Amino acid sequence: MDKLTAEEIYYTMVLGRKFEYAAKEHYMTGEISGFLHLDIGQEALSVAAMKAFDHGDVFTTYREHIMAIARGIEPKAVMAELFGKKTGVSEGRGGSMHLFDPTHFFYGGDAIVGGHLPNAVGCAYARKFQESEHGVMAVFGDGATNGGAFFESLNISSAWKLPILFLCENNRYAIGTEITRVAPFLEQAKKAEPYMPTMEVDGNDAVAVYEAVKEAQAYIQKSHGPIFIEAFTYRWEGHSMSDPGTYRSPEEMEIWKRRDPIARMQALLKERYGMSEAQIEALDQKAQAAVDEAVEYASKSPEPVVAELFEHVFVEEVAHD
Amino acid sequence: MIEMLYREALNRAIDECMAADPNVVMLGEDVGLYGGSYRVSEGLVSKYGEKRLIDTPIAELSIVGNAVGMAIGGLRPIAEIMTANFSLLAFDQIINHMSKYRYMSAGKITLPMVVRFPQGVSKQLAAQHSESYEQMLSAVPGIRVFAAGDVNYAYHALKKAILMDDPVVFIEHELLYNKKGEVDLDAEVDPFKARIVKEGKDLTIVSYLKMVDDVIAAVPEIEKQTGKSCEVIDLQSLNPIDTETLKASIEKTGRLVVVEEDHKMGGYGAQVVSWAAESLFYALDAAPLRIAGENVPIPYNRKLELASIPTPDKIVAKIIEWGANNGL
Ligand SMILES: Cc1ncc(C[n+]2csc(CCOP(=O)(O)OP(=O)(O)O)c2C)c(N)n1
Numbered sequence: 316m317d318k319l320t321a322e323e324i325y326y327t328m329v330l331g332r333k334f335e336y337a338a339k340e341h342y343m344t345g346e347i348s349g350f351l352h353l354d355i356g357q358e359a360l361s362v363a364a365m366k367a368f369d370h371g372d373v374f375t376t377y378r379e380h381i382m383a384i385a386r387g388i389e390p391k392a393v394m395a396e397l398f399g400k401k402t403g404v405s406e407g408r409g410g411s412m413h414l415f416d417p418t419h420f421f422y423g424g425d426a427i428v429g430g431h432l433p434n435a436v437g438c439a440y441a442r443k444f445q446e447s448e449h450g451v452m453a454v455f456g457d458g459a460t461n462g463g464a465f466f467e468s469l470n471i472s473s474a475w476k477l478p479i480l481f482l483c484e485n486n487r488y489a490i491g492t493e494i495t496r497v498a499p500f501l502e503q504a505k506k507a508e509p510y511m512p513t514m515e516v517d518g519n520d521a522v523a524v525y526e527a528v529k530e531a532q533a534y535i536q537k538s539h540g541p542i543f544i545e546a547f548t549y550r551w552e553g554h555s556m557s558d559p560g561t562y563r564s565p566e567e568m569e570i571w572k573r574r575d576p577i578a579r580m581q582a583l584l585k586e587r588y589g590m591s592e593a594q595i596e597a598l599d600q601k602a603q604a605a606v607d608e609a610v611e612y613a614s615k616s617p618e619p620v621v622a623e624l625f626e627h628v629f630v631e632e633v634a635h636d
Numbered sequence: 637m638i639e640m641l642y643r644e645a646l647n648r649a650i651d652e653c654m655a656a657d658p659n660v661v662m663l664g665e666d667v668g669l670y671g672g673s674y675r676v677s678e679g680l681v682s683k684y685g686e687k688r689l690i691d692t693p694i695a696e697l698s699i700v701g702n703a704v705g706m707a708i709g710g711l712r713p714i715a716e717i718m719t720a721n722f723s724l725l726a727f728d729q730i731i732n733h734m735s736k737y738r739y740m741s742a743g744k745i746t747l748p749m750v751v752r753f754p755q756g757v758s759k760q761l762a763a764q765h766s767e768s769y770e771q772m773l774s775a776v777p778g779i780r781v782f783a784a785g786d787v788n789y790a791y792h793a794l795k796k797a798i799l800m801d802d803p804v805v806f807i808e809h810e811l812l813y814n815k816k817g818e819v820d821l822d823a824e825v826d827p828f829k830a831r832i833v834k835e836g837k838d839l840t841i842v843s844y845l846k847m848v849d850d851v852i853a854a855v856p857e858i859e860k861q862t863g864k865s866c867e868v869i870d871l872q873s874l875n876p877i878d879t880e881t882l883k884a885s886i887e888k889t890g891r892l893v894v895v896e897e898d899h900k901m902g903g904y905g906a907q908v909v910s911w912a913a914e915s916l917f918y919a920l921d922a923a924p925l926r927i928a929g930e931n932v933p934i935p936y937n938r939k940l941e942l943a944s945i946p947t948p949d950k951i952v953a954k955i956i957e958w959g960a961n962n963g964l
């Protein structure tokens with residue numbers, strides 16, 4: 316990884332974490348509502364995967380603010396969506412869980428667990444059909460690997476040799492259920508082994524994630540068919556803002572906080588790339604400024620008006636009663 | 637009479653049934669150690685163990701499908717769907733399996749099971765977490781459909797549903813879990829009966845689930861502005877419908893309004909109105925009125941969200957407007 320990429324990844328991770336803490340703060344004040352799922356602790360995975368996968372479409376879940384930003388969507392458009400504003404990515408219709416931007420090939424927020432996997436497979440079919448350079452990356456949690464849509468997607472994409480990367484974000488928990496209580500093993504990549512090559516990476520190591528996704532992208536571009544990466548990580552916060560999170564021990568949380576992906580990336584910038592404390596501090600400040608700007612923009616933006624309620628239901632409006 | 641929350645009433649009903657019958661089991665996502673995402677099964681796993689409070693993976697088709705198999709095998713399962721939208725993954729099991737096994741087997745198979753079903757517009761949960769499916773469920777022969785809008789009914793009807801030998805979908809509204817109410821533990825409650833929430837003589841307003849509370853909130857203003865009195869009925873049982881209670885009320889008032897939260901197109905209220913038009917045409921002094929949600933996916937923004945469903949203010953305005961042309 317070159318220095319510029321490393322710096323860019325570090326900056327986006329810091330921006331992402333600050334963004335999430337700001338979202339949390341504004342949830343407390345009531346400016347953000349509904350379900351808010353924070354990605355704190357998982358920034359390496361979310362950012363490095365997006366930065367590495369630069370030739371294709373991304374389908375992901377409701378825990379997607381940082382991915383959207385890393386994909387190139389403006390932080391202020393994401394924050395405005397969380398605030399339910401007209402200037403948000405989805406014009407206030409979608410909220411935190413539904414951030415879509417086809418200009419960035421980002422189909423961000425599907426909140427039906429596993430439900431976006433067949434969509435990702437279909438898009439991969441379209442890309443192969445078009446003989447495109449693009450493949451598809453489908454991101455999903457450990458919790459999605461126990462449902463029918465997951466197994467159907469493994470089978471179809473493998474049978475049809477589709478250019479799709481399955482990226483499993485294994486943070487061990489689906490809300491309060493630890494994966495090993497409802498699956499026979501911790502490593503969900505085992506489920507994909509009969510169908511496609513699989514890789515395991517440390518999801519808190521941005522460089523490892525970046526390299527694995529790059530390799531996978533090259534693989535699917537050569538029309539070999541699908542590939543599977545499992546990245547192990549951990550969310551520091553509850554499942555959503557309404558989760559007290561009492562099912563995880565303080566010891567376990569402590570262990571994972573010590574594996575902080577941002578601290579690790581920072582150390583790397585210093586050791587491998589010779590960056591100074593001051594240079595890093597400058598990046599942190601720039602990230603803070605971007606988040607402050609996003610919040611300011613979101614809070615000052617107008618809300619959608621009720622007269623627009625029916626806009627965007629159909630392409631073509633037909634008079635009806 | 638004991639005061640409790642709606643979710644506590646449901647919890648107590650399940651608890652009592654589990655204590656009374658070792659074949660009663662409950663399964664679903666996070667129902668065990670976590671205590672349920674709306675805390676309905678809180679504390680039950682420590683009483684009855686993980687063998688009877690079964691944490692499942694995220695696999696709705698299997699949750700309902702396994703429950704059907706458990707019932708065939710002699711258990712009495714209660715399957716919890718975390719939110720109605722996820723039940724769509726289980727609709728094959730609900731419709732092709734649960735609702736039909738008894739009939740297809742000439743009554744040789746009995747499925748004593750309940751599917752608990754939290755639904756509706758909560759607060760800014762957006763399009764994939766806000767829907768209502770009573771219309772689809774009620775359209776399927778072979779399923780009993782109960783809708784608990786009241787704490788006392790929630791307790792009694794869920795108990796009866798668990799004891800019943802036919803499959804029941806038990807619909808709960810997500811905004812009601814923290815609603816307080818009085819439960820009369822010794823009352824004899826017929827789960828198939830509608831409840832007259834408020835008596836009146838000029839207008840019958842029929843509703844169910846959370847909309848009953850919105851109707852009750854709207855009634856004083858309607859009565860003030862019209863000088864007429866409203867009778868409010870909570871349907872409770874959606875399939876079958878308690879037509880006896882409805883008939884007596886409509887014959888008395890001559891006017892019918894149905895209020896539902898769901899999208900108006902194909903909504904459940906259409907069934908109530910069509911039944912009234914067919915059976916009570918000459919008892920009606922005015923064309924019935926349906927107040928329902930708009931035909932739009934539920935938006936996240938709070939103003940848009942409220943614009944997409946009935947609210948007490950809108951109920952007042954629509955009834956006043958309609959009443960002006962209908963002699964109210
Ligand atoms: C089909 C479906 N069932 C249940 C849910 C409720 N739900 C939302 S997120 C979640 C847990 C998902 O866990 P995982 O896939 O591991 O992702 P994570 O939240 O850990 O990022 C559940 C059960 C849902 N959204 N969709």
Ligand SMILES: [Mg+2]
Pocket residue numbers: 456457458484485486487488489490
């Ligand atoms: Mg998870």
